[in-house]
Structures are given as structure tokens and as C-alpha cells.
Amino acid sequence: MKTLASSPRHTSPSLITRIGAPISVMIAALLALVIVGCALMASWIAPYDPTDLASFELINAELPPAFTAEGDSHFLLGTDNQGRDLLSAMLYGARVSIAIGGGAVFVAATLGVILGLLAGYFGGKVDAVIMRVADVILSFPTILLALLVSGIARALFPGAATAQWAPVILICAIAIHEWVQYARTVRAATMVETAKDYVRAAKVIGLPPGRIMLRHILPNVMSPVLVIATINLAAAVLTEATLSFLGVGMPPTYPSLGTLIRIGNEFVFSGIWWIALFPALTLVILVLAVNIVGDWLRDRFNPKLRVKR
């Protein structure tokens, strides 16, 4: 409680000091916003359309970045093995990565919050079943479950359909592991809230359970969910990149950052470093920035989770 009372939220009036973020967090947030912003506006700011296969010229393949001696000024960061402008591919790729990461976080949070509410509110058998499933899922690492899900999904959408459904498959593959965290947190918070007077009163006047959970309990258990979501976004983007790197994610025709690194990895040995390095750098900066903001949010809004200093 001491940390809460002494937090600047209660003392300082202006917005900037009220946020009270150290300069490093500000920079990280700005970086994340810039990358996300560029990715969202990819179709306007990208010099070429990386999804238009007909526009690639093989004669332009594997051109080094413009700032090197052999570089071509048309392609700022060089081209990939098919003559695709790397900068454009990265902008579109970042958009794909962020969309899938965000989608996975959204699906996981929604699923986790609903199951957590049900488990915490009803308790008993419902709680036991949900939490046992959660325990089992948590004992496997994300990457293995994700590979499993994409393996099964390949069965449902064979051939060309796999590529078409790749984003949906990836979102499910990542979310199947991540919802557990939300469910556990929400369940614990819901149990606390359910015992409070306002919920008991709501029960007494005969409100249906669904309404009590969504309108009365949910708003009071949401803040940790948002914190977890921020931290999870970084993890989800990383998992997507890993799956794409392993070749079970986004197809080369519609690459994410991970797919680009996978393509680049094949050329690292021939000294063509830029295809792998620039997307990798973008990925690391994006994830690092989100992680810094997430860590700070966790410390700021959830003193209980704070690592003791």
C-alpha cells in the first residue's frame, strides 16, 4: 500500500508528471509508436508494393543497401532474393507481425477473461475443470503447442488454403497458450470481488449472473488484464516471428518480419547480410520497446507484481 500512496498519481497535477514515466520509457513508447505507425501506414509510405509479385525484377535481386558502395539508390535498404524492395517488405512485414501479435493478444485476453470470470464466479466444478485444463496447457511451452496447432490446422486447410488461413492459424496457435495467464489473474480477482457486498447485493436483487459478471465485476478486474496484455504483445510478436522463421508461419508471398529473416538466413553464408539483419533489427527494437513500456506499466499499476528492489 505504501507504494500506491507514494505514487505520483495522487500528488502531481499535470499530465506529463502524472504519467511519471522515466525518460527511457518515454523513448521506448515513442519508438514503439513510430514502428506501429509506419507499419499501419505501410500501403502509403512504402516505396513499392511487396505483395505484387509481377513487379519484382530478378535483375534487381540481392542488391545491397543504398548506403553501401554497390547499392542502388532506388532501394534504400537493398532487395531480397526475388528483387523485392526490402524496406517495403519490412513495412508490410511489420504490419503483418503486429496484426497477428495484436490479434493473438486480443483472442487470448477475451478467452482468458471469460473463462477466468466463469471460474472465479461459479467456483466448484466449473473452476476445477477450467483450471485443470489451464495447468496442463501451462506445462507445455508456447512453441510446442503452437507447432502442434499449426500442424493440425494444416490438416484442416491443406495446400494453398494453408497460406490463405495462415494469419488465423497463427493467432489461434499463439492464443491457445497465452489465455491461461489472463484466466488465472482474472479468476483470482473475481473471487475477491464476488465476496464483496456490491456483488452480493446484485445477486440479492436477482440480476442474472452474466450481467453481474460483465457489468459489475469485469470493470473492477480489468486493469491487470491490460498490463498483462502489453507484456504479452511482445511475447506474441516474438512467437509469431519464431513460427514464421521455422517455416510454419506466414508464407514468403505475404511475409511477416519472421518470414523475411527466414529468407535472409539462407543468404547469410554468402555474405548477403542485409536481408536477415534489417528485419531482425526492426523486430528486436519493436519487441524491446514494447517490453520496456510493459515492464514499466506492470511496476506502475500493479505494485503486487513488482519485483522487489
Next chain:
Amino acid sequence: MLKVLLSRLGQAALVMLVVSALSFVMFRYVGDPVASMSRENASAEEKAELRRSLGLDQPVVVQYGCFLENTLSGNLGISYRNQRPVTQLIAERLPATLELVFVATVLSLALGIPLGVLCALKPNGAAARLVQALSLIGISTPTFVTGIVLILVFAVSLGWLPSFGRGQVVDLGWWSTGLLTLSGLKALILPGITLALYQLTLIMRLVRAEMIDVLSSDYIRFAKARGLPKRYIHFHLALRNALMPVITVTGLQIGSLIAFAIVTETVFQWPGMGLLFIQAVSFVDIPVMAAYLLFVGLLFVLINTVVDILYAVVDPRLRARSA
């Protein structure tokens, strides 16, 4: 106690049944083995014959029964791609993965524990801050990026270390080891570091948190009051107690590392189980995929169950809760 034991074992068996059902589903429904095994222009009769010989014309339930029976007797089928028993393939690849995981675990402990202690003893010192910042970068960098950068620097630019394979291996019975030759050891360095970095941050943070916890406990304060030397208090009294959970987590993480080695093995073309699995995925070699999942699943369930049971033995409170 018996009740706990039985419920844990029952739960483990249930999980394994689910895992086996999942790998069967893959076995049966992912891709078309007949299409991937037969020649380009095979006739319909040839295909039907192949289908029959693989048992794919039977009802699904019968196929699952067969699958379970075969699995329990150690027969995991024959790889579609190289026409050899899967059990044999996995046994061949197992030493490579286990050696990699072993080296990575040793490295991450050897680095993670001192760094964690450093951060706990002087939390506001410059070194601790630097380590903390680096660990954040470490968490944010995917394993394959670390691997690619290491290859670029140490293999492509400097040419000091090999970038792929295991180097020369020595056969000790059925176990092939790269730990006994110079080229084998050299080949282990880069993949070992890459995999260790994934684990390092976790161990470091854990040691730091545990150390800070232990250092604020009463017996440490009494030891300080007695005027015992600092070095003795920190490393003899505090660290020993802080290491208990670290050992547990390291044990639990071994399964995770084996699964995560898939990525490292792909980057370094390390001939382990992970590479076998990923190659199987791209060739839709279902028996290998299914067997890998079963194997890693079994490993996980085993480790988790053993730890759960040990905890129940050690801590009576847990016994009461779970029974």
C-alpha cells in the same frame, strides 16, 4: 499420500492420452502420405495398394487403436521420407539434442548465478544496472536472431568457429558424442551459447529475486549481527538457500529447452531431434512429427509429475490441497 500419487499418475496418463490422440490426428489427417510417398505418375491401383499396406483404408477408431497398440510396444511407424523406423531415427538424433541442452544448461547456470547474485548484492550499482538492461535486450531478442548474428560475426566474418553441424563425433555404443573431439567441441560453442541465452535471463532473474528474498530474512540478519564475514554470509548462508528453487526451475526447464532447441537446431543445422522434426514438418513426414510430439510430451509429463510428487512428499500442505 497414496491418493496424491494415484491422482498425479492418473492425470499424467490422461495428458498422455490426449497427446497421443493429437499426434494420431496429425498422423491420420495431416497431408496425404500416399501422395507424398508414391511416384509422380503412379496409377490408381498402385496408390490403392500403398494405402492398404499403410492401413489407411481402415475405420478411424481401428486406426487409433492400432496406433496406441504400436506406440505402447515401441513401434512408432516408419518415416515416409527415408523409409526407416522412426524410433531408430529419434534414437540417433537424441544424443545431439541432449548434449546441446546439457551445454546450454551448464553455460546458463555458470553465467546466470553469478550475475543474479551480483544484481542482488548491489541492486543500484552500475554493473547491476548494465546487466538488467542487457537482460531486457536478451528477452527481446528471439533465439534465431541471436544465432544468425553469432554466425555472421564468428563464422562468416571472423571464421573462428563452424556455423553448422556437430563436427567430428565419437561413437560410444549407441551414443555419439561431440564432447571428445576438438571440432565437436568447437561446433558446440555457438549453438550452446544461443540456446543458453534463452535460459540465462530466466535464471539470472530468479537468482536475483530469491537472493534478495533470502538476504532480508532473519537468519541472515542474525548472521550479520554476529559479525560473520560478508563473503561467508552471502555465498555460504544465503546463496545455498536461494539456489533451491533455481535447481527446481532448471530441472523443469529441461523439457522446455529440448522443445526450444528446435529453433537453435534450425539455425545451426544441428542434427538433433528438433531439426528432424522441422524437416519432417516441411516434408509432411507425419510419423516423425507424431513421434516427436509423443516423445517430448512424455518427457514433459514425466518431469512435471516427478516434480509434483516430490513436492507432495516434501510439503504436507500441498498434499492436503490436492487430495
